[in-house]
Amino acid sequence: MTEQSAPTTRPQSVADLDTAELGGENSILARQRRDHDELDRMMNAYEQAATDGPERDELWRSIVQLVFSHAFAEETVLWPLLRRVSDDGEALTAVVEEEHQAVNELVAKVEEADPADPRRAEWIAEAFALIRQDIRDEEDELLPLLRAALDDRRLRQVGASWDAVRRGAPTRPHPGIPRRPPGNAVLGVPLSGYDRLRDLGARRPGVLAGAALSVTGAALLAARARRSGR
Numbered sequence: 001m002t003e004q005s006a007p008t009t010r011p012q013s014v015a016d017l018d019t020a021e022l023g024g025e026n027s028i029l030a031r032q033r034r035d036h037d038e039l040d041r042m043m044n045a046y047e048q049a050a051t052d053g054p055e056r057d058e059l060w061r062s063i064v065q066l067v068f069s070h071a072f073a074e075e076t077v078l079w080p081l082l083r084r085v086s087d088d089g090e091a092l093t094a095v096v097e098e099e100h101q102a103v104n105e106l107v108a109k110v111e112e113a114d115p116a117d118p119r120r121a122e123w124i125a126e127a128f129a130l131i132r133q134d135i136r137d138e139e140d141e142l143l144p145l146l147r148a149a150l151d152d153r154r155l156r157q158v159g160a161s162w163d164a165v166r167r168g169a170p171t172r173p174h175p176g177i178p179r180r181p182p183g184n185a186v187l188g189v190p191l192s193g194y195d196r197l198r199d200l201g202a203r204r205p206g207v208l209a210g211a212a213l214s215v216t217g218a219a220l221l222a223a224r225a226r227r228s229g230r
C-alpha cells in the first residue's frame with residue numbers, strides 16, 4: 001500500500017479522466033463519479049417533471065437516499081483519509097462537510113414541512129444547487145488529491161470500504177449529528193436501521209412497528225457519546 005504526501009500542484013479533475021486513469025471501475029474515484037452522475041440525472045429529471053405526483057415523489061425519495069448514504073460514507077471513510085494524505089485535506093474537507101450540513105438542514109425542512117408549503121420548492125432548489133456544488137468541489141479539488149496520493153490497488157480498496165459503509169448508512173437527513181468521526185459513526189449507524197425501516201414503511205406501513213428498537217438504541221448511544229464528551 002502506498003500513501004504518500006500529495007504534490008502541491010493541483011492535479012486534473014477526475015471528471016476529465018477515463019476509467020483506467022481513475023484506477024478501474026471499482027476504484028473510489030469511479031464509484032464516486034457514477035453516484036454523482038446518477039444524482040445529476042435524477043435531479044434533472046425531478047426538475048423537468050411537469051407536475052407533482054407519485055413519480056416525482058419517488059424521484060425525490062431516491063435522491064434523498066442516495067445523497068445521504070453517499071455523503072455519510074464520505075464523512076466516515078474518505079475525508080479522514082484525505083486529511084491524512086494531504087496538507088490541504090483539513091481545509092478542503094471542512095468546506096464539503098459544511099455543504100453536507102447545509103443539505104441536511106434543507107432536506108430536513110422539506111421533509112418536515114406541510115406538502116402544500118410553497119417554500120418547499122425553494123428549499124429543494126437550494127439543496128440541488130448545494131449538491132451540484134459539492135460534486136464539483138469533490139471532482140475538481142478533493143478526489144484528485146486521492147488520485148495523486150494513492151496507487152490503483154489502494155484506490156480500489158478504499159472504494160470497497162466506502163461502498164460497504166454506504167450500503168449500511170443512514171438514508172435520511174440528520175442535521176443534529178456531527179459530520180466527523182467518531183460522532184457521526186456512533187450516532188449515525190444506529191439511525192441507519194431506523195431510516196431504512198422508514199423507507200420500507202413508506203411503501204408498507206406495518207413495518208414501522210419494529211423501528212422503535214433502533215430508535216432506542218440510537219438514543220442510548222447518543223446519551224453515552226454525550227457523557228463521554230464526544
Ligand SMILES: [Fe+2]
Binds near residue numbers: 032070074135138
Ligand atoms: Fe461524492
Ligand SMILES: [Fe+2]
Binds near residue numbers: 071
Ligand atoms: Fe459529498
